[in-house]
Amino acid sequence: MTAAASTTAEVLSVHDLVRHYSLGGGLPGRPRTRVPAVDGVSFTIPAGTTMALVGESGCGKSTTAKLILQLERPDRGEVRLQGERVDGASRASLNRLRRNVQMVFQDPYASLTPHLRVDAILGEPFKVHRICKAGEIAARVAGLIESVGLSADVGRRFPHELSGGQRQRIGIARALAVEPALVICDEPVSALDVSIRSQIVNLLLDLQASRGLAYLFISHDLGLVEHMSDSVAVMYLGRIVETAPASTFFAGPRHPYSAALLASSPTPDPRQRGRPAALRGEIASLVNLPSGCRFRTRCPLAIARCAESEPVLLPVGRGHLVACHRGEEMAGAAALPARPRSDPTGG
Amino acid sequence: MTPAAAEATTPSTARSALRAIRRAGPMLLSGGTVLALVVLASLFVPLLVEIDPLGIDVAQKLLPPSAEHWLGTDEFGREVLDRLIIGAHISLRVAFAATLLTAVLGIALGALSGQYRLADSIIGRFSDALLVFPGFVLAIMILAALGPSELNVVLAVVVLYVPRVIRTVRASIIEFRSADFVQAARAVGVGDMRLLVVHILPKSFGPVMVQLTFGFAWAILVEAGLSFLGLGPPPPSPSWGNMISAAREFIRTAPWIMIAPGVMITITVLSLNLIGDGLRDLVDPRLQGKVGP
Numbered sequence: 307m308t309a310a311a312s313t314t315a316e317v318l319s320v321h322d323l324v325r326h327y328s329l330g331g332g333l334p335g336r337p338r339t340r341v342p343a344v345d346g347v348s349f350t351i352p353a354g355t356t357m358a359l360v361g362e363s364g365c366g367k368s369t370t371a372k373l374i375l376q377l378e379r380p381d382r383g384e385v386r387l388q389g390e391r392v393d394g395a396s397r398a399s400l401n402r403l404r405r406n407v408q409m410v411f412q413d414p415y416a417s418l419t420p421h422l423r424v425d426a427i428l429g430e431p432f433k434v435h436r437i438c439k440a441g442e443i444a445a446r447v448a449g450l451i452e453s454v455g456l457s458a459d460v461g462r463r464f465p466h467e468l469s470g471g472q473r474q475r476i477g478i479a480r481a482l483a484v485e486p487a488l489v490i491c492d493e494p495v496s497a498l499d500v501s502i503r504s505q506i507v508n509l510l511l512d513l514q515a516s517r518g519l520a521y522l523f524i525s526h527d528l529g530l531v532e533h534m535s536d537s538v539a540v541m542y543l544g545r546i547v548e549t550a551p552a553s554t555f556f557a558g559p560r561h562p563y564s565a566a567l568l569a570s571s572p573t574p575d576p577r578q579r580g581r582p583a584a585l586r587g588e589i590a591s592l593v594n595l596p597s598g599c600r601f602r603t604r605c606p607l608a609i610a611r612c613a614e615s616e617p618v619l620l621p622v623g624r625g626h627l628v629a630c631h632r633g634e635e636m637a638g639a640a641a642l643p644a645r646p647r648s649d650p651t652g653g
Numbered sequence: 654m655t656p657a658a659a660e661a662t663t664p665s666t667a668r669s670a671l672r673a674i675r676r677a678g679p680m681l682l683s684g685g686t687v688l689a690l691v692v693l694a695s696l697f698v699p700l701l702v703e704i705d706p707l708g709i710d711v712a713q714k715l716l717p718p719s720a721e722h723w724l725g726t727d728e729f730g731r732e733v734l735d736r737l738i739i740g741a742h743i744s745l746r747v748a749f750a751a752t753l754l755t756a757v758l759g760i761a762l763g764a765l766s767g768q769y770r771l772a773d774s775i776i777g778r779f780s781d782a783l784l785v786f787p788g789f790v791l792a793i794m795i796l797a798a799l800g801p802s803e804l805n806v807v808l809a810v811v812v813l814y815v816p817r818v819i820r821t822v823r824a825s826i827i828e829f830r831s832a833d834f835v836q837a838a839r840a841v842g843v844g845d846m847r848l849l850v851v852h853i854l855p856k857s858f859g860p861v862m863v864q865l866t867f868g869f870a871w872a873i874l875v876e877a878g879l880s881f882l883g884l885g886p887p888p889p890s891p892s893w894g895n896m897i898s899a900a901r902e903f904i905r906t907a908p909w910i911m912i913a914p915g916v917m918i919t920i921t922v923l924s925l926n927l928i929g930d931g932l933r934d935l936v937d938p939r940l941q942g943k944v945g946p
Contacts, residue, residue, distance in 0.1 A: 421856070434842045
């Protein structure tokens with residue numbers, strides 16, 4: 307059994323996570339520019355479930371993942387693991403975090419140390435966490451390799467001798483070595499050939515079923531998200547703008563940005579095909595954010611109020627939070643470039 | 654070489670790695686063969702034949718090359734060939750010791766300055782200060798201050814060459830410490846020390862090997878130059894530089910005394926430079942013609 311079966315139902319929660327980067331300021335007299343890469347992100351992941359974090363490139367999804375793993379220190383906010391606060395400065399707390407939360411990286415070509423054999427890469431977690439005796443590592447590594455559907459002889463190879471799919475399986479195996487409760491998957495299939503994506507996705511689903519894993523699934527592929535996740539959080543320029551159970555979200559998103567994302571994702575059924583997203587302009591710059599709502603410069607529904615005050619996340623339904631001044635009106639609004647399916651309660 | 658092979662991740666880099674091997678192969682082969690001949694000759698000839706680099710025989714002085722004296726004799730009647738072979742010991746020993754010490758110091762200090770900001774600013778300023786001086790002039794200053802000896806020549810070479818190695822190691826650490834595979838290892842729970850030694854440092858071995866090969870060649874030249882100025886290992890020890898220095902007076906009457914060690918220095922340094930060029934092309938084909946002292 308994994309650690310997921312602890313008494314607390316939530317495996318991970320983050321509260322008001324903030325990470326600002328400084329740009330420039332190297333020269334005297336030139337002010338530093340603050341870039342709010344992640345700006346007040348909060349969410350909770352129940353044990354054994356999958357939460358998807360979606361949004362465009364540069365919206366802070368990957369930074370959020372790094373903050374959770376303390377690969378980067380948050381400027382503010384806290385990460386709680388099974389209810390207990392993670393302290394990035396304490397060795398013990400970090401070890402506890404890393405034995406419970408692991409990550410699968412986006413690019414399997416870059417995330418495996420090129421000069422180490424697969425055996426050495428997979429043996430490392432056992433070594434650094436002293437999970438088992440040195441003599442048992444080989445057997446544990448062989449078990450890991452098998453559990454991700456590869457034959458044991460890949461252990462003697464170098465990463466560059468493996469295909470992209472095989473490498474990503476090794477990346478997954480490495481994450482599983484410590485038997486974590488949560489695995490953060492940062493776009494785990496977007497660097498892979500389309501033909502092997504589904505194999506990796508199915509592997510992730512099988513592992514979740516057999517080990518009770520929770521996933522934080524970072525993606526911009528909404529089709530995949532619908533297939534995999536229990537809940538969805540949409541990020542835009544460092545903030546979560548909408549979060550909801552997956553079924554609710556895909557039935558009727560309440561934030562115009564979510565609706566636009568959904569409308570721009572391809573649908574296999576031609577009759578269900580929505581119009582192309584009616585998003586105007588480029589994603590706003592993090593260096594120079596618009597006043598009020600960050601999305602208003604591209605929003606088809608923007609009104610004067612959107613420039614005046616920034617909307618906060620407010621509940622609009624069961625487990626459904628939206629940060630939009632017009633979120634109430636959004637429900638089932640026919641004018642939106644969303645899918646024809648809509649939430650009947652809002653009409 | 655494995656580091657180059659390890660880079661062959663995608664077909665296009667595999668192709669460029671192949672190209673690099675094809676380019677580097679002849680250089681490595683020719684340089685390696687010549688260097689191996691020099692080293693093997695200096696090591697094994699004294700075991701097979703009786704060699705007497707210090708045996709003075711004034712009756713036989715300044716004889717031109719002949720069947721009896723293959724490379725002639727010098728002003729004291731010593732065999733030039735014998736001195737050349739033993740001289741290789743001194744020149745290569747100095748260069749080897751200097752290179753080894755440079756490697757150890759350079760990797761350790763480079764790792765420190767790549768890891769820690771404070772260490773970086775201290776070590777960095779010191780290396781900058783050393784790099785400001787023309788290398789050979791600084792070597793002369795050091796030898797003038799410490800006095801001529803084999804050990805001091807080694808020290809001078811180390812002081813002059815170590816900043817380059819420090820920079821090379823530091824640069825690869827800074828390049829790779831935020832790489833995905835390092836982040837991934839950190840996420841697994843690998844500590845800073847192991848991260849550095851197992852994941853990051855090996856990535857710098859290729860460029861460092863290239864630097865050290867050029868450093869080796871450069872050390873031979875510095876030793877020869879210092880000896881020529883009388884700042885190297887003191888006579889009668891037959892280092893190549895000493896032999897040239899002593900042969901100055903006889904360049905008109907007995908040029909063979911000078912030509913023999915001159916040719917040896919040239920082919921040894923040339924072979925090392927060929928090896929360095931070859932390694933560099935293997936390690937990073939983009940750097941063609943950019944490294945070296």
